Amino acid sequence: MWTMYYDWTDATSSDFVFGEGSPATMSPSMSLHYLNLDGEISPAIGDLKDLITLGLQDGLNIACVIRDLSFNELYGDIPFSISKLKQLELLILKNNQLVGPIPSTLSQIPNLKVLDLAQNRLSGEIPRLIYWNEVLQYLGLRGNNLVGTLSLDICQLTGLWYFDVRNNSLTGSIPQNIGNCTAFQLTGEIPFNIGFLQVATLSLQGNRLLGKIPSVIGLMQALAVLDLSSNKLTGPIPSILGNLTYTEKLYLHNNQLAGSIPPKLGNMSKLHYLELNDNLLTGHIPSELGKLTELYDLNVANNKLEGPIPSNLSSCTNLNSLNVHGNKLNGTIPPAFERLESMTYLNLSSNNIKGSIPIELSRIGNLDTLDLSDNEISGSIPSLGDLEHLLKNLSRNRLTGVIPEEFANLRSVMEIDLSYDNLSGVIPEELMQLQNMFLLRLENNSLSGDVMSLSGCMSLTILNVSDNNLVGVIPTNNNFSRFSPDRFDFPIRILSLFLSEIPGFVAIGSLLHAMNEYSFCSSLDAVVISKAAILGIALGALVILLMILFAACHPQNPPPFPDGSLDKPVTYSRPKLVILHMNMALHVYEDIMRMTENLSEKYIIGNGASSTVYKCVLKNCKPVAIKRLYSHCPRCLKEFETELETVGSIKHRNLVCLQGYSLSPSGNLLFYDYMENGSLWDLLHADNAVMETVDPEITESCKDLGAAKKVFQLALLCTKKHPSDRPTMHEVTQDQNIPGMSSNEENIMGKCV
Amino acid sequence: MARRQQINRKSSSSFALLSFIFSPSRMMAVLLKRLLFFSLVSTLVTISLQQEQPVLNSAEQDLVYRVLSSINSAIPWHTLFPDDLCSYPPHGVVCDYFTDPTTKNVTVHITELSFGYVSDFTPNPPCYPDSTFSPLLVTSFKHLRKLFFYQCFTKTQVFIPEIPTTFGSSLEELVFINNPAFVGPISGIIRNFTSLKRLVLTGNGIYGSIPDAIGDLVNAEEIKLSRNKLSGNVSVSLSKLKKLKVLDLSGNGFNGNVPCTVGNLPELLKLDLSSNGFSGKIPESLSNLKALEFLDLSYNRFGNFGVPPFLAEMPGLKEVHLSGNLLGGEIPEIWVNLGGIVGIGFSNVGLVGEIPASMGVHLRNMCYLSLDNNKLQGKVPKEFGFLEFVNEINLENNNLSGRVPFSANFTAKVGEKLRLNGNPELCVDEKWSHGKNFGELKKCCNPDISKPVIFIGTSHSRMLSSSFLVLFLFWALFIVFV
Secondary structure, rough: OOOOOOOOOOOOOEEEOOOEEEEEEEOOOOOOOOOOOOOEEEEHHHHHHHEEEHHHHHHOOOOOOOOEEOOHHHOOOHHHHHHHHHOOOOEEOOOEEEEEEHHHHHHHOOOOOEEOOOOEEEEEEEHHHHOOOOOOOOOOOOOOOOEOOOOOOHHHHHOOEEEEOOOOOOOOEEEOOOOHHOOOOOOOOOOOOOOOOOOOEEEEEOOOOEEEEEEHHHHOOOOEEEEEOOOOEEEEHHHHHHHOOOOOOOOOOOOOOOOOOHHHHHHOOOOEEEEEOOOOOEEOOHHHHOOOOOOOEEEHHHOOOOOOOOOHHHHHOOOEEEOOOOOOOOOOOOOHHOOOOOOEEEEEOOOOOOOOOHHHHHOOOOOOOEEEEOOOEEEEEOOOOOOOOOOEOOOOEEOEEEEHHHHHHOOOOOOOOOOOOOOOOEEHHHHOOOOOOEEEOOOEEEEEOHHHHHHOOOOEEEOOOOOOEOOOOOOOOOOOOHHOOOOOOOOOOOOEOOOOOOOOOOOOOHHHHHHHHHHHHHHOOOOOOOOOHHEEEEEEHHHHHHHHHHHHHHHOOOOOOOOOOOOOOOOOOOOOEOOOOHHHHHOOHHHHHHHOOOOOHHHHHEEEOOEEEEEEOOOOOEEEEEEOOOOOOOHHHHHHHHHHHHHHHOOOOOOOOEEEEEEOOOOOEEEEOOOOOOOOOHHHOOOOOHHHHHHHOOHHOOOOOOHHHHHHHHHHHHHHOOOHHHOHHHHHHHHHOOOOOOOOOHHHHHHOO | OOHHHHHHHHHHHHHHHHHHHHOOOOOHHHHHHHHHHHHHHOOOOOOOOOOOOOOOHHHHHHHHHHHHHHHHHOOHHHHHHOOOOOOOOHHHEHHHEEEEOOOOEEEEEEEEEOOOOOOOEEEOOOOOOOOOOOOOOOOOOOOOEEEEEEEEOOOOOOOOOOOOOOOOOOOOOEEEEEEEEEEEEEOOOOOOOOOOOOEEEEEEEEEEEHHHHHHOOOOOOEEEEOOOEEOOOOOOOHHHHHOEEEEEEEEEEEEEEEOHHHHHHOOOOEEOOOOOOEEOOHHHHHOOOOOOEEEOOOOOOEEEOOOHHHHHHHOOEEEEEEOOOOOOOOOOOOOOOOOOOOEEOOOOOOOEOOHHHHHHHHOOHHHHHEEOOOOOOOOOOHHHHHHOOOOOOEOOOOOOEEOOOHHHHHHHHHHHHHEEEOOOOEOOOOOOOHHHHHHOEOOOOOOOOOOOHHHHHHHHHHHHHHHEEEEEEEEEEEHOOO
């Protein structure tokens, strides 16, 4: 394929016109994305047809015409003349400001394979005729203002593998017969060729779809992702969804689904994400969910579930996050949870859970958030000494006893909330060691003694110890000097704020928050802040609010499109870690740097011509291979990123999974599955190592190890950078004298690696 | 069992390697590296077979190998796919189960064959420059539902083989896209395909006229014969296809009248007859196509009968393209019920008279209006300036006169796509005449007294709001500092 990049950055005109001022040798493949182009797409784009036709008459084999205009400031509509481009295969106009309806005339482009109009301001209905295309692979319409219903004609897209209409204003129900679409469905009773199916995603999230979930979706065996979240779906969860044994992500949250959670969901053996939160579900949490050994995230928060938390959830050993907040669950916390070693987030708050906190929880070494608040938990607080990074909330329970000294071992803890319990005793002196803690709430307990021990907590910014039996003097040294100018008598009723570091008027959220806290304080007659200051803060906030309102409403400056997704250009202020695989969820760039000691040499497991590979063990104890690319090409960055997102979305059993990537100052990082067996180069050099590594049994059936080795060498040659260095198909199949495949092995390796 | 699968998996991954060699793509390098890495260290958990399955009988399996070799003889199909082709098929080969109603025996047969690499996600067997069309395809697969060729026959000419009348009783899709070297008469292809839903023969070398046998495709929903070398009259038997939704005959050499029976297709959504040699009158029966959304008759030789007034009776229309026909006449006043229209292409159709203002009144959803290269006279209707979604108006090369009645806001919005050049009597207000698209237009001599109200109102309110903002800011800051 020819790919040429025209440098449009020097163009003086704000509008650009295809085909008119451009050189006659216009490339058949043109990519103009992310060059800060603005202006309209000229109707003259249709004139390019001749150039392309000319190229074809000259006998050039032009397979592809790419029209990639994403990430620019294009506005206006999609020009109607674009349908004259009969060779057009990729039309990518995402992240622009295009308005108006999608023209039906796009159906006149017979070779269109990728149509990506996401994140524009397109309106009107999705024209039915664009579904009548046999080769369209990718239809991205998310983030527009499209209305109407999904037409059943969508079944005509027999080649589709990606369909995304999230964040539009589509209405109506999902077509009842969508399961009959060959695009989505695998026919036949037994999925004998399931292994060869590519990932299929059905994502209808964030619309206003009504009605029940059609049972027929349970027959769409090819689905890897089923996302129906944030709609207005009603009725029960069809238990036939349990048949989707290859589905990895099931998102049904934020609907109005009722009934119980079907126990058959326990058959979805590949499930990684199960999100059923914010519905009207009743009944018990089925213990069959314990069969989901690959489950990573289970969220049933904000439903009306009852009964106990089934203890065999502890069989889900990969569980990383469990959230049952806001239900009516009772019973006790299963001690068997200690087996959930990967767990980092456990939220059982706002239920009716009784009993004590099992000491076993302290064995979940990765736990960094524990929220048991608003339950009926009693007994004393066990020492949770081993949990280094915990952020815990045990408030509003019936906990008794003292605050254990072992809390001091929670070196990285940032927030502790023990309010509204029945704790007694003193605040242990050892808490002084919690240098990272910024929130400590101990109000409404029966604590005695003084607060001197907290004076060493330099990071503390929010402290509430009101309604206790504390006595003594509030220390004026250290951090406490920030809280209040005065000294107080006993019993201490303070609520302290840290305002000095709120930068100016920027952090309006914090400011308003502060004001709330303040009004609470002032009702306690505790802290004196001058009325002028109150007035100043209030008016300042008002002014900022109004300014924001003005800015938002100003007609000439539409606010930039809020887009929290991966699509935003990279800013280098804080390197972004883009996560494409659940294995790496909850990690940020800083975590990776910390775990590898800023990509220290001791983590290197291999070197290549273009990259270095590091090994990193993640929070969930699983290793990942980090590939750091040497080359830096600022112009290619965006392309690199876009491409990675595409590659990252491919899942195939024969491919190493790309789990994430990061564009950081220390190089572009790619995160892959970690494979145990070392590098290819090593394998090819050691005698028989290849065969032993690949398949120990193969030596029985394959007599000619030399031939097998040759295949691998051939595979290496096929990855050569320059096409002319790669063997031709003729050479491959004739199995003779491929250049570089001579008997001189050293020579080959020298060229390959 | 486990060992057999492992061996097979490796063979399939090496096939993937081979197929990628033929398929240059930007992602190829990345994919290849990953593929290679994996093929060496594949330590995946094997997918266990859930139950005993019937396998493809060896005769049919052998036929598949022969067909694959005819498409691409360079790939050792037999070596790469030694196992049951229904359990471990290359992409593009699909089987299904069939239960004998009497004996309850379950057998398995090939139901879909797709050739030609489409993308990394549809990596059908790649075609080779010397690919041939194996006659086995039309004689030996009794259960075939889909036959698909994409960019397969591109160099060496491949003639359509003799297709027996017994072929295709279960065929539902017959798709040939961009096979320019696939030549032969269309009458040699169409057989008694009573189950066929989709006939897509686009961008091939197919010639001849459509046979009457096309009327046998009673279940057809889509017939797309565009960009071939078809000729002659269009068969009247097309009207038997009551389920037809898409009919695309564009880019051929059809001539003669469009049969009026085309109007008897009640479900038709799209009718594209553009770039042919159709002549005579556009049949009035088209007004019966009540579901029609897209009508493209442009670049034919339809005669001097004017813009068909029956368009008024087709309320579902979204786009109408009639450009490049010498229709003549005035633009009729037919727009009352056509509020759904998004695009109108009437360039170079010999229109005379004035542009009816009713177009601007009723076509509230219009985005694209092309009336260029006609002989239109009179003023540009000021109603066009109030169309909310309009993005492209081309009125070039007419005899329009008077002042361009659009507000500055409107011209700014439509920008380059408001095209008015080539109208010598048209004049434009001084203040926004510097845009290059009005470069050829003369300036209006005496300033118009009735300036567009919108302009004044908007600028006034904007000034008001900004001054208000400044005042307010000042006041707010003042209070804070006090």
